[in-house]
Amino acid sequence: MTMPESLIDRVPVVPVVVVDRVEDAVPIARALVDGGIPVIELTLRTPVALDAIERIATEVPEIFVGAGTIVSPQQAKEAAAAGAQFLVSPGSTPSLLRAMTDTGLPHLPGVATVSEVLGLLEAGYTEMKFFPAEAAGGAQFLGSIHSPVQAARFCPTGGISPANAAEYLALPNVGCVGGSWITPPAAVVARDWTRIAMLAAAASAF
Numbered sequence: 001m002t003m004p005e006s007l008i009d010r011v012p013v014v015p016v017v018v019v020d021r022v023e024d025a026v027p028i029a030r031a032l033v034d035g036g037i038p039v040i041e042l043t044l045r046t047p048v049a050l051d052a053i054e055r056i057a058t059e060v061p062e063i064f065v066g067a068g069t070i071v072s073p074q075q076a077k078e079a080a081a082a083g084a085q086f087l088v089s090p091g092s093t094p095s096l097l098r099a100m101t102d103t104g105l106p107h108l109p110g111v112a113t114v115s116e117v118l119g120l121l122e123a124g125y126t127e128m129k130f131f132p133a134e135a136a137g138g139a140q141f142l143g144s145i146h147s148p149v150q151a152a153r154f155c156p157t158g159g160i161s162p163a164n165a166a167e168y169l170a171l172p173n174v175g176c177v178g179g180s181w182i183t184p185p186a187a188v189v190a191r192d193w194t195r196i197a198m199l200a201a202a203a204s205a206f
């Protein structure tokens with residue numbers, strides 16, 4: 001399949017967000033929009049994640065809300081039912097690819113090796129998540145594979161911060177980076193939405 005639309009050319013930094021209290025979801029999404037980042041990847045890592053996606057999809061229509069950390073076919077279905085508009089997985093097993101494709105939603109499967117990249121290209125994907133970016137070879141890895149594997153483009157995630165984001169974004173095969181630094185747990189616990197809007201504004205300027 002080919003992706004219906006680019007997922008990696010919308011914003012320079014996709015916030016990867018963990019929500020523990022469902023009531024934080026909407027204010028976080030609004031703060032990201034206020035800061036100029038109208039995209040959120042809500043990770044399915046907490047029991048409230050699907051409810052959080054549903055609330056954001058209903059109450060903050062101006063944000064493009066996706067579900068991250070899809071590690072089972074069932075989660076792809078559940079995320080779509082909750083209102084997710086895109087899906088992100090750290091991996092790319094055949095059953096995950098099938099389940100994500102079956103939702104009809106744009107999605108980013110994950111890769112960490114050249115063979116995985118080639119496998120996704122064979123399956124028709126040109127956009128993929130590179131995870132865990134820093135641990136799996138970082139910007140040097142992506143820079144090294146651009147020439148032999150030119151069709152693949154990436155959203156690296158995992159270990160990315162304001163200190164190294166620009167290095168990734170300068171690569172020709174990187175559309176955006178993903179990172180959790182825009183919604184630091186301390187700011188969420190303190191309900192410091194202004195801080196999150198400021199971090200989003202800084203990230204939107206990359």
Ligand code: 3PG
Pocket residue numbers: 016043068069131157158159160178179180181
């Ligand atoms: C992800 O799910 O993409 C990563 O866990 C985010 O990685 P980070 O916390 O290092 O930004």
